[in-house]
Amino acid sequence: MPAHHILFAFIVSIVWGVNFVVMKIGLDHLSPFLFVAFRFAIVLALLFPWLRLVRGHMWLLVSMGLCLGGFHFAFAIMSLKLADNITSIVIIVQMHVPLTLIMAHFFLREKLSYWRAGGILVAFFGVLVITFDPAIVDERIAIIVIFVATLFYSIGAILMRALQNVGVFNTQAWTALFGFPILLSLSLYTETGQIDQIMTMDMTGWGTIFYTAVLSSVVGYGGMNFLLKRYPVTLIAPILLSTPIFATLAAVIVFDESLTLRFLVGAGLTMLGLGVIHMRDWWKKRQLVRELLP
Numbered sequence: 001m002p003a004h005h006i007l008f009a010f011i012v013s014i015v016w017g018v019n020f021v022v023m024k025i026g027l028d029h030l031s032p033f034l035f036v037a038f039r040f041a042i043v044l045a046l047l048f049p050w051l052r053l054v055r056g057h058m059w060l061l062v063s064m065g066l067c068l069g070g071f072h073f074a075f076a077i078m079s080l081k082l083a084d085n086i087t088s089i090v091i092i093v094q095m096h097v098p099l100t101l102i103m104a105h106f107f108l109r110e111k112l113s114y115w116r117a118g119g120i121l122v123a124f125f126g127v128l129v130i131t132f133d134p135a136i137v138d139e140r141i142a143i144i145v146i147f148v149a150t151l152f153y154s155i156g157a158i159l160m161r162a163l164q165n166v167g168v169f170n171t172q173a174w175t176a177l178f179g180f181p182i183l184l185s186l187s188l189y190t191e192t193g194q195i196d197q198i199m200t201m202d203m204t205g206w207g208t209i210f211y212t213a214v215l216s217s218v219v220g221y222g223g224m225n226f227l228l229k230r231y232p233v234t235l236i237a238p239i240l241l242s243t244p245i246f247a248t249l250a251a252v253i254v255f256d257e258s259l260t261l262r263f264l265v266g267a268g269l270t271m272l273g274l275g276v277i278h279m280r281d282w283w284k285k286r287q288l289v290r291e292l293l294p
Helices: 003-026 032-050 058-082 086-093 096-107 114-131 134-161 168-190 194-200 203-228 233-240 243-255 261-292
Strands: none
Touching: 003 058, 003 086, 003 203, 003 233, 003 243, 032 058, 032 168, 032 203, 058 086, 058 134, 058 168, 086 114, 086 134, 086 243, 086 261, 096 114, 096 134, 096 261, 114 261, 168 203, 243 261
């Protein structure tokens, strides 16, 4: 893997990490559901030329769009609104990896090795340590909400794995197509003053929306798809482990969030568990290459 592609993967990781802080800033300008509805509207407008029907798999696209576009983002934006300390939210989001593995084991009959199971247990133990940190006791509702959002993301990931030969831009376009009306409906039903919010929004507010829509969604996922078409997941996934690190650094710099010892221990355990999962995949890939070499 050439150096410029490694650098590009880290840039995507930085973009996704900073996105947590950007979205939190955006919530100072727009109500939660309206903010995400705007995000989906921009993504749909940009990716509409790639929107295609996929015969025989539309039910998968509909289900995936509802999980990833509607339910996941509805709960995720609520958790960001509820949370004062977003570093805890950042760590919980990474639990989509073990949750997806567990679902793949039960629904796709994929084997769950002892190494992966051990990594999952360590990651969940780390989350428990974070959850019972007295310093973030007021964040527990936000943590529960983001965990539900992560569950929906994992379900969507399982559905996405069943799709074959569907481009990432087409997938994102369908996600935005289903997500936009859901989030807009939630905004119209539960929020007020949408017109006033839009009319009074400054450049910072518009900048946060375009960052999440263009950089995080289109450039981020498009760039990752570019890398995954050229390199195995086991080579890219460890780089993505830096995403919560960049997110935490951004939160500390922008919001001056404090990191307690218990939080650092819990976050370290969670990242260790995720690292064990990814390292096992990398090691198995390396062994397979050795066996195939003459």
